[in-house]
Amino acid sequence: MSKARLRIAGGAVYDPANGTEGAVRDVCIEDGRIVAELPREAPKLDARGMVVMPGGVDIHSHIAGSSVNHGRRLLPEEHAADPAPAPRLADPDATPRSGTGGTIPSSFTTGYRYAGLGYTTAMEAAVAPLAARHAHCELDDTPIIDAGLFALLGNDDYLLRQIAAGEAARARDYAAWVLSAAGGYAIKIVNPGGVERWKAGGRNVTGLDDAVGTDAVTPRRILETLADAANALELPHPVHIHCNNLGQAGNAATTLETMRALAGRRAHFTHLQFHSYGGERGKSWKSAAKEVIEHVNAHPEVSADVGQVMFGPATTLTADAPVEYLLHASSGKRWVNVDIELETGCGIVPYSYKEQAAVAALQWAIGLELFLLAQDPWRVVLSTDHPNGGSFLSYPELIRLLMDRGYRDERLKQVNQKLVAGSALADGLAREYTLSEIAIVTRAGPARLLGLSDKGHLGVGADADVTIYANDPDRAKMFATPRHVIKGGVVVVEEGQLRRAPTGRRLRVQPGYDRAVTRDLKRWFDGHACVAFENYPAVELGA
């Protein structure tokens, strides 16, 4: 099948960005893009009876880079249990690669499995700029999917110095420089100030107004500075925020305070489930999904991904190192901590969410409540914070939970009831996601939130990333095994088999900045850093 032209004929098209909800029509592809029409004799892919959607877009996932690789190294038994022989590709000159799976698959296997799931774009959500070069190397070895990376800011020494000095403009220039130097796509904030405190020998911050080194620097100031910077730089995706107090009972108060602190500014709140807990630290747990999602519903400048917890194995892996310390201390499990010079941290603890565990059951329920109470699917999109809440391979099961109330209620009965009793979910949430809404939360919505105008839809000029599903009433089965997947006009999955594995593109931004910042940065590097200023950028910076 040639790359040049293809008519996907007769499928039920779900293209919510263009207002198409299941209309039967052809989708035409030429030279990697969607076009309005093709001559009759163009090659045809018969999609009658099938569901046609844009390729999936994962807004938040951990698939490449130094922290991910520390996690991989920690999991030999998972890899041994999930061998992945090389796929049989159509092109005899292609070099298909074997690998291993588990919660953190090897790089090639990651690309193949994302594509096999109908996903064609994914964002690596946490990269220390110092190690961005490594993340790019891994993404080069992650086939098929287009990928970008989020650069970790918010605990970095240079930024905190600018905030302490009241240098907002310089902080913005620096953010632009470091994002460019990392070859990044967006600014990621993880536990602002808290990681710095952990590295400095304190435990963590507890709220938005704790001093970080000096009274002039607080989580609040860090959030405001970076949110303003991202918006002033007109980045396609606003600041991507992992709030303070992740995983703590009662943390919904911090989450809401963070949202209020940034009122009126565009901001994306990631893995919201992990930040929507009521109750009291060390005492009690309950759901605060309703309070949090009501705030999101009422504030159009706010967006979120859910970070659903799925029962089964996971690997918790985050720059929020103090959280992993607590998880290690309470679980006694293997634990990796790596403090990353002048920038951030890294913590990893393998984990498993058990439906008979009270807190895991509550986390599961909270994620579903966020989905089911969200009024605008364009702003509350699907993620499991792979591999933190579960593997991306569990998305189909999650979709079934959202689409099939009968199934969901059955599952709810099977989980530990101690903490879910009395929650909105237990009271009965009737909502069932439609196929159109699933298309929004898995592709159209994330693409729009990321500002990827050529992705997540099937309008003329869009990237020809298309997934075609058999319309199976078992939605988990349907979404786990797409019949065909087309990436950039290339049919990568054919009749359910991975047949081609083209190289994916890298998505990055190069915001402008006042060059004066580089002189100051050079001085700071000379005084503090252990890598030369000249050697720091992972990608060529324009003159």
Add this chain to the structure above:
Amino acid sequence: MTRRTVEHATCLGCGCACDDIAVVVDGDRIAEARNSCPLGRAWFADGSVPRETRSSGKTVAPDVALADAAKLLGRAERPLVYLAPDISCETQRAAVAVADRLGALLDSPTAEVAAGILASQRRGRAGATLGEIRQRADLVVFWGVDPADRYPRYASRYAVDPTGLQAPDGRHSRRVVAVDVGPSRGAADADERVAITPEDEVDALAFMRAVVLGRVTGDGTVARAATGLATQMMRARYVALVHDAEPSPHGLLHHPDRAEALIALAQALNGPARCALSSLRAGGNRSGADAVATWQTGFPFAVDFAPGYPCYRPHAGAAVLLGRGEIDVALLVGSPAGVPPAVAAALGQVTTIAIGPRVSAAPFRPKVAIDTGVAGIHEGGIAFRMDDVPLPLRPALSGPSVAADVVRALAARLTKGQS
């Protein structure tokens, strides 16, 4: 002859990967590697390398050498691909692809530090990048290692001398303790020395951990020393516990539980204090070999592709399979000089194809030898510091063939041969 200088070059003479070297080139020779230590100067030397392409002892054209190599590998029943030092991550990636294609055993000198890796797979690790040790450490404990020997600028660049956020006065802001473990002496410039015998080492570490966890005190000699040191570490703000992960230069065999005891102690200290275990690794982008193997296969070393997918064989790696006579053809990529002696000797007993710096002069006489440049001197790309920080390489000279290109060309021939 014109002189020119390549600034900010990265030295791979040891795992410190100092990236502040100014390489002065005079004509086609390196005249000086400014800022580097004696070990680094020896690594750069004058930058001259042999430029041979040989097959069965005869000089041949590159195409002929590649064709011969592809033929030998294509017929191999139990091939080995070995990632030796002095190659970039790009070359390592290409070589792992060849191993995958061939269904070979993949291994590297990472097997020399297997005890530490296996321990970290059981327990995890408490670590930091070297620059964070510079910023934070107020107590540096050199556990049976004096970095001056094999990691000459470790102290001056990272752990001891430089100023940092929490060490504003550099050396004066830090306390340095040297633990002498038998002949493995801690740093010379220490504020305090503690001596233990190699036989007591693991017990001492376990005892210290118990003290940190609040479980024991005792009054034997070892107990007293261990209690004193553990107490100091608990009272510090940020401890750097430094040990040599490479095989002992004294030929001392480390206790199999040593690595795990060090990790366990470092982890336990995160609670009463902060602590990072700094595991010293040799140079030549050795750390890159295990990073690349990990991301491409899921395993850091001793990866067997024979079943058609990667399998972890930490106790049946290159040294073991060569020793048992199971390997018939080996592809060595990298510097023969960095290959552990047991593996190097065994490579002389099998058909070896060697691609890398100075392979034409390898003592084990490869059947096919294609000389390439040295990553960091003649070749660019990426290399990892011992703490997994990735750095760019800035070649000062042009070399013979580029290793990554040669390995990719070989891979292309193998693909064609099989289709």
